[in-house]
Amino acid sequence: MGVRNRKIENQLLVPVAVARLAPSYPATTASIAELGSDAVEVLTEEDEAALLERLSSTDMARLYLSNESEGKRNYQQSLDLFREGVPVTQVKEELLLKKVSQRVRFINPLKLLQSKLHNALIFVARPTMSTQQVFSVSLDYLSWLVDHNVNDYAYLKASLSEMQQALMQIPDGNRWFSTQMIQDVLIEGTTLHYKIPAFLCRLYAAPDRYHHVSMRMNARFKSKYTLNLYELLRENLWRGETGYMTLDEFRERMGVGPEEYTEFKRLSMRVIQPALVELESLGDIFASVRYGREKRFVTSLNFVIVQNPNSKLLSESAYLDPGRYKELREEFGLNQKQIKEIAEAFPIERIEAISDVLLYRYVLNKQKNPVKNWFSLFRSALRDEEDRYLLTNSEKAELSLFREKRQQAALLEDNQRRERELERRRTAARKHQSNRMDDYWVQLPEGSRQELWDGFLSSPEGKHFRQARKLSPGSRPDVTHPLARASFADYLNRLQVI
DNA sequence: AGGAGATTAGATGCAGTCGA
């Protein structure tokens, strides 16, 4: 029997819900085998509640919202592209997934398609992750998102149900949480419904540390090692290298089992080198590996990250932020197609610089000649090679002040609009109330009117009116008096007759 | 100390197996 067979057997034998929590396991020394086979304590409800509590504190609410809107934007864009029928590996727009930079390891390492699906399922769930646990997605779209172009879904379905059995472990302080990545899977026709465990949702929804992975890259790679290496590099992109990590750590990150490639030479030839080669040809980033040795043994690895010179994706990978996009649309009147054309043809920094200059010259300083064609002006400015479109530092400062003021004005405008709307609603409510009061008053018999009026005059609501008009109970009812109307309506409201 | 020979990490080719 080959190693592969044993692996599958192990996978089938692992009792899915048993290894839930290992409270005192030393995170650094516990081997995968120990965690998988030993009977460990079951996660109690209190534990789960405490964990959820910690992950749902109020200061995280803002984080949830910003993460969700970012997720929503990317998800929405991917849906549009899916409908357009462009293969995901060829789309120009960047589709980013915000991922937790947290050590997560799988008891049985995920295969290539499963790793891709893992990201895809989080990507789909991201926009509503803090409030929902069950998510739905069409298999067509899912298949597109991971670039799985097979006509029948048999393999996709098999991968999903296998994923259901895959256990993942998340260190949390000195605890280890062990959970399924997806709890329930229901495939209804060509729609997949899946449930992500509550605390995984929370963890993903508001990560302490995060990094972005590209869904285009996710779909693109042919080897799981390349995908894993890509994510490892993405996670460390901010510092330009992964830093030296032990071989064990690296093997774990790559999803190399303890029995696989026990010799470094094999690991190098079959995992590291091929992954680097594929990354170089397909990826937007690339790395070179440094060996750390003890005597002549390679014991640790460091990947130094470089921008991939082969990749045409570099200029594409950056994209206009929403504020800039809005500015191009609203200030310069460019349409979506024109913006897309510009964004594809020029580096993002150039576009930002030029839009600054144009904004300063034509909007802030209101140059005499009105601009007839913003698009051609913008394009020729972008193409300019004689440095005719530059701002001095003081102009830049002026511009940023202008932007700030305008933003505040917009904010103020927004507040005023909201205030007006509120006032309008209050007026409408008052009007509504006074109409109801009149209706009620008209249909009331004469005798009851006097009784109600006397009750009003002696009530807290009518007190001021009675004192102001020097009235006493028994006086002639006058509900049309402007001073009386509002407080009389309040009184009736309290009696719940209107 | 230094060199010959032994040992072993690492590289490579090939072939069988299995996953996508």
Place this chain on the structure above:
DNA sequence: TCGACTGCATCTAATCTCCT
């Protein structure tokens, strides 16, 4: 069905050991 994965055999060269 094709190509990726994996194991085996063998080669190369770095490093160690032991002896003079």
